[in-house]
Amino acid sequence: MKSEEAETPSSAEQLREALIVQLRELGAVRTEAVEAAVRAVPRHVFVPQVSLSEAYAPERAVITKKDEDGVDVSSVSAARIQALMLEQAEIRPGMRVLEIGSGGYNAALIAELVGGKGEVTSIDIDPDAVDRARRFLAEAGYGRVNVLLADGEEGEPVHAPFDRIIVTVGAWDIPPAWVDQLAEGGRIVVPLRVRCLTRSVALEREGGHLVSRNYELCGFVPMQGVGERRMQLVVLHDEPGDEVGLKLDDGDRVDAEGLRTALAQPPVEVWSGVTIGGMEPFDGLDLWLATAVPDFARLAATPSARDRGIVAAASPMGISTLIDKDSFAYRKLRPTSPERTTFEFGAFGHGPDAQAVADQLVEHIRNWDREHRSGRAVFMVHPAGTSDDQLPAGRVVDKRHTRVTISWP
Ligand SMILES: C[S@@+](CC[C@H](N)C(=O)[O-])C[C@H]1O[C@@H](n2cnc3c(N)ncnc32)[C@H](O)[C@@H]1O
Known part of the structure; x- marks a missing residue:
């Protein structure tokens, strides 16, 4: 006997098309490239624990692990925020991309965006997340994604340099390894927490510092490991x-x-x-x-x-x-x-x-x-030790490795 869901007219393909319409309406999908990636990747394969309709609900993150205090520490992120961050990243065919935090699905979207000539490496600090991502990526036909167990604090030196580093876990700082492993003209997209507020910030190198190109409101599970820093x-x-x-x-x-x-x-x-x-x-x-x-x-x-x-x-x-x-x-x-x-x-x-x-x-x-009210802030990230007179006007927030500034031009 067919399951209830198999009997409904909403097949995975139809739900994916409906998801694309919603992501377009929400302003999360903005380009043909990201739309094609969402169309190509079977999201439900990466979240078998939820129903088909939940798998394709734009705001639905699927929690895969909680810590002993009940805090969510691992998830497959909501499709809306994944699409937003991929648009921020402006990934093009042939690029080498590092994803920090592995759920499998987002790495598959990135694999679609970079195509056969590109390379995707995804690292996670949690062996369960690594196993899960490897298994589902293979099942969905993306076995070419490298999934490795590592603390994102050190990046991934073996597959560096990267044209894009996409951090999919809440970060409090930008460790030096991410900047060192960024290729010329590269971009880091990171949910950066500054003064209790998290924004997904797209950062590019400019001289000896990073400067934001754009940012989006977001929420993420917190970083573990060396870079862990709770409020x-x-x-x-x-x-x-x-x-x-x-x-x-x-x-x-x-x-x-x-x-x-x-x-x-x-x-x-x-x-x-x-x-x-x-x-x-x-x-x-x-x-x-x-x-x-x-x-x-x-x-x-x-x-x-x-x-x-x-x-x-x-x-x-x-x-x-x-x-x-x-x-x-x-x-x-x-x-x-x-x-x-x-x-x-x-x-x-x-x-x-x-x-x-x-x-x-x-x-x-x-x-x-x-x-x-109609303006946008600019985030800059200078190395720790940069003197105040080298920093732009605005709020300076000192982190462990960096001095983050928020300015309003
Ligand atoms: C929101 S999930 C990743 C979602 C995933 N990118 C997807 O496809 O939706 C965040 C992941 O970051 C991992 N994580 C936390 N701290 C980390 C660290 N220091 N290095 C690497 N991964 C980390 C967690 O184990 C968790 O699996």
């Missing part, structure tokens, strides 16, 4: 179910006790007059705030903490927050009409300087609206 969480309220904390990055320090006391004080609300449509993305505002605010964090809170009035907004990912010693202010949205089609940005301030920090945050929001 810190400063707990502000720890009643079970009502947890509130501040996520900090890049070694930033705060007055935890002072900020805990601040949260217990009633907030001051300030509204900016800056509005946004309900469907309009505002990740650009967060990136601007991460650039402009000297002490920046992300306030994470459970829905229950919000419902009980401990904070005014809830997000497990965090909400952009300005900190000034023992006071802080976080961004908040309120609807401007009963239909909830537009929203206004504001700030909720807590602590002895609640009014001042809320005013400052609102001023940054207004500044973004006036000067940067």
Whole structure:
């Protein structure tokens, strides 16, 4: 007897065509080359644990492993983000490409893009991921992809140099090996975390540093191994179910006790007059705030903490927050009409300087609206040890191997 799915009219080929239409609509597939790759590779072969329709759902990442804390550490990424990153990479036939983080499917897409004259190497730190990727790649007819067990921190010296290095795991820094193994005119596409925010950044060499060509909002499982670097969480309220904390990055320090006391004080609300449509993305505002605010964090809170009035907004990912010693202010949205089609940005301030920090945050929001709303930031990556006078104007974030800057031309 046929399975339920085999009886439905949606064959894998039809679902793949439907996926392409959706990826085009989402702006993730932009070129004929990436479209042809998505059409060619049977994604369902790489995710046999989910149904055919889930395999071809554009936003569906398929988790393949969690760590002991329940954090996702391995997955086959969502088709939308894979297509976006491949467009960022601008892979052409004949290129040599390194993928860091192996799920199999993305390496097969890359194999389609580089064609028979190119070479694809994919490395993963997890032997299970390597086994899985090798098995499914062979099954789908992409046995020519080299899949190797290695920590991405060292790149893959044997098959270097690479025209493209595509990192498919959340990175906090750019290790020197990636730059050393990049061919002349090469490009690195990497989900880079800076000040708690992750953007998939396409970087190219320019003189002795890297400069971004474009970037996209994304989320990824965290890097393991030598390059592992998790965000810190400063707990502000720890009643079970009502947890509130501040996520900090890049070694930033705060007055935890002072900020805990601040949260217990009633907030001051300030509204900016800056509005946004309900469907309009505002990740650009967060990136601007991460650039402009000297002490920046992300306030994470459970829905229950919000419902009980401990904070005014809830997000497990965090909400952009300005900190000034023992006071802080976080961004908040309120609807401007009963239909909830537009929203206004504001700030909720807590602590002895609640009014001042809320005013400052609102001023940054207004500044973004006036000067940067339609603009794009530029990321640059200079080697650690580069002196300040060699860096562009903007926010400088010191990493282990590099100094990352975010500027707004
Ligand atoms: C999102 S998955 C990769 C998805 C894959 N590219 C695909 O086809 O969808 C991220 C992978 O990165 C791997 N990883 C984590 N840290 C790593 C490291 N330091 N070096 C290499 N791989 C790493 C994880 O084991 C995991 O399998």
